[in-house]
Amino acid sequence: MQKFWDNPRCADSPALEAGDQPALRTFPDSFTIGNVRIAPATVLAPMAGVTDTVFRRFIKNLGGCGLIMTEFTSADGVLRDQRVRGRYLHFYEDEHPISAQLFGSSPSVLAEAARLVEDLGFDLVDLNLGCPAKKVVKCNGGSGLLRDLPLIRQIFEAVRAAVKIPFTVKFRAGWSDDEIVCVELASVAESCGLGAVALHARTREQGYSGNARWEWIASVKQAVKIPVIGNGDVRSPEDACAIVAQTGCDAVMIGRMAPANPWIFRQIQQYVSGGNYDHPTEADRYQMIRTYFQMLLEEEMPGAEGKMKQFASWFTHGIPGGAALRKAIYEAKSGNEILTTVDKFFANRVEVPAL
Secondary structure, three states: OOOHHHOHHHHHOOOOOOOOOHHHHOOOOOEEEOOEEEOOOEEEOOOOOOOOHHHHHHHHHHOOOOEEEOOOEEHHHHHHOHHHHHHHOOOOHHHOOEEEEEEOOOHHHHHHHHHHHHHHOOOEEEEEEOOOOHHHHOOOOHHHHHHOHHHHHHHHHHHHHHOOOOEEEEEEEEOOOOOEOHHHHHHHHHHOOOOEEEEEEEEOOOOOOOOOOHHHHHHHHHHOOOOEEEEOOOOOHHHHHHHHHHHOOOEEEEOOHHHHOOOHHHHHHHHHHHOOOOOOOHHHHHHHHHHHHHHHHHHOOOOHHHHHHHHHHHHOOOOOOHHHHHHHHHHOOOHHHHHHHHHHHHOOOOOOOOO
């Protein structure tokens, strides 16, 4: 299936060309999972080390994202350790609607963790069947479960019976190209009462390499009546519309592109409504970097300086002289020093407000 970033013509011009049809920009306004209406029909993917409360609110404030999700969280960990619970399941009221994603392999443990999630006030609970990390797979979690559909069914039934909030699952197409189970798994999910499924159209063996196979999403959509969320290789507003057009999916989930381009959700809205979208200026990038870094410090999150350095490689991408800024950020000794470094770098480029 053709994706925007495979197409040189589109890459040169994000706007509609003469003769292009508005239908190519068709995108669902909203979708519903159980009793939760999500608008726009875009979802921030759960990402370990990324989608904490600061990043989620940061994305929410930029606009255009309908549903946000926590980092994938160990069901066993949140039940045993209050500190794990506080770190991974803390959220603010302005984050609704929000889904908590759990991983594990014990139906009873996952059911108990789902009850905890419901009691904490989350709108949805999600099961991770997609993480390809060896340490997770080794414990039969994440995509490690894709080879055991009977156990997956037991988990679905246990969690569905444990909570009233909508229950969803995010999964990969299968363990390998020879073990594709996405259609069967989605059908099991529907029969067990899950409210929606999200497919990352790669196999566990692929990891994050190669191309996502959107045709697998189309096959899942044809097989079930519950909402299907498409995920994989959505790197632009054009891709978001293309995956909907080519698969019929009800919503689009965006993962790795979100920290690289936090404006992508808003850009999708702009593109759908008018055929064009804003490209960030240097002033936008400065404001974005400073806002996120300041939010980290105000949250007093442990390891805030490390997060700032982690995100610097994403946030400075495409900025002339960005390598020098990254180096200065990596060498800074405190959060405030990092903020000062950012201000100094942009001082001769954009109008930097007096502190």
